[in-house]
Amino acid sequence: MKDFGRAVKMYIISSFSMILLVFGLGTAIMALSAMAADPAKRGDKDYWDMLGVMGLMHCMLIVIFFLGNVKISRYKFFGSLPQAKTLFTLVPAAVMGALCIVMDISAFTIAMVRCGADTAADLLIIDSADTVIACLLNATMQKQKNRFITVALGLLFIIFIDQVPVLKRMELSNYGFGLSLPQAAAAAAAIYIAGFLLVFLAMKLWWEKSGRNYNNAAVHQNILTLDR
Numbered sequence: 044m045k046d047f048g049r050a051v052k053m054y055i056i057s058s059f060s061m062i063l064l065v066f067g068l069g070t071a072i073m074a075l076s077a078m079a080a081d082p083a084k085r086g087d088k089d090y091w092d093m094l095g096v097m098g099l100m101h102c103m104l105i106v107i108f109f110l111g112n113v114k115i116s117r118y119k120f121f122g123s124l125p126q127a128k129t130l131f132t133l134v135p136a137a138v139m140g141a142l143c144i145v146m147d148i149s150a151f152t153i154a155m156v157r158c159g160a161d162t163a164a165d166l167l168i169i170d171s172a173d174t175v176i177a178c179l180l181n182a183t184m185q186k187q188k189n190r191f192i193t194v195a196l197g198l199l200f201i202i203f204i205d206q207v208p209v210l211k212r213m214e215l216s217n218y219g220f221g222l223s224l225p226q227a228a229a230a231a232a233a234i235y236i237a238g239f240l241l242v243f244l245a246m247k248l249w250w251e252k253s254g255r256n257y258n259n260a261a262v263h264q265n266i267l268t269l270d271r
Contacts, residue, residue, distance in 0.1 A: 046125065046126035046129050047126070047129055047133070047134070049126050050124075050126040050129040050130040050133070050134045051134055051137070051138060053121075053124075053126075053130060054108075054111050054115070054130060054134045054135065054138060055111070055138065057110070057111040057114045057115060057121075058107065058108045058109075058110050058111025058112070058114075059110075059111075060110050063106055063107055063109060063110060064107055066103070066106060067103040067104055067105070067106035067107040068103070068104075068107060070099070070100070070103040071100040071101075071103045071104055071146055074096050074097065074099055074100040074103075075100065075146070075149055075150060075153060077096065078093060078096070078097075078150065078153055078154070078157070079153045079157055082153075082154070082157045082158045082162070083158075084158055084159070084161075084162060085161050085162060085165075085219050090162075090219070094165060094166060094169050095169075095206045097150055097166065097169055097170055097173060098169070098173045098203060098204070098206035099204065099206070100146055100150070100173075101143055101146070101170075101173040101174060101176070101177040101203075102177070102200075102203060102204045104139065104142055104143060104146065104177060105139070105177055105180055105181050105184075107142075108135065108138070108139060108181055108184075109184070111135075112135060112181065112184040112185050113184075113185055115130060115131065116184075116185035116186055117185070128250055131186075131246070131250060131253075132182075132243070132246035132247055132249070132250050133243065133246070135178075135181050135182045135184070135246075136178040136179075136181065136182040136239065136242045136243060136246065139177055139178045139181040139182070140174060140178045140239060143170075143173070143174040143177055143178070144174065146170075147167075147170040147171070147174060150166055150170055151163055151166060151167060151170070154166045160223075160224045161219060161224075162219070163224060163227075164219070164220070164222050164223060164224045164226070164227035164228075165219040165220050165222075165227070167224075167227040167228060167230070167231040168220055168222070168227055168230060168231060168234075170231070171230075171231035171232075171234040171235050171238075172234055172238075173203075173206075174235065174238070175234060175235065175238025175239065175241075175242070176199065176203055177203075178238070178239065178242050179196075179199075179238075179241075179242050179245075180196065180199065180200055180203070182242055182245075182246050183196055183245075183246075183249075186249065186253070187249075
């Protein structure tokens with residue numbers, strides 16, 4: 044747990060950029076504010092547009108951690124740390140997931156108050172899938188060297204950030220997924236659990252094959268000296 048706390052602190056510090064923070068978090072908050080101010084309801088022609096904008100909210104959260112992902116992937120110093128495995132594999136998905144879930148809860152609350160249980164149910168499905176995709180993209184950013192995987196992740200990001208027309212093309216009706224709130228909550232919980240598990244397993248496998256562990260006795264001694 045101590046290593047995890049240190050890794051989270053280092054990741055956040057490495058990622059900090061006032062410009063990226065304001066842009067990413069500001070855009071996400073604007074998306075929530077737009078839904079609160081002028082929500083579309085089931086049956087409206089703009090219903091799927093509103094749900095798709097929530098995907099943009101998650102995309103903008105990825106922007107916040109862009110700098111940190113670049114740093115930990117390119118600098119060997121981070122691979123030499125005792126908590127390197129946690130920093131590379133667990134932390135990017137965990138920190139991104141925590142921030143996304145805060146946004147998901149905020150969106151769900153606004154939807155319940157402004158639009159009712161039907162819209163909140165649809166939003167649960169959309170947001171849970173968006174959060175899992177955002178965590179996958181954030182965790183794998185700057186790490187994959189395989190060309191096929193790089194292209195696949197790039198296409199996933201393009202689809203993710205352009206989610207509004209994608210959802211409208213998939214749309215069967217203007218009446219959402221047709222799930223009740225308890226059904227949507229159960230489906231969202233399954234998506235969260237299965238998605239996070241797959242992301243963490245994928246990153247664990249990547250770590251084992253990446254050769255990113257640069258630990259040696261001399262580096263450990265330097266780190267211990269710096270900590271003092």
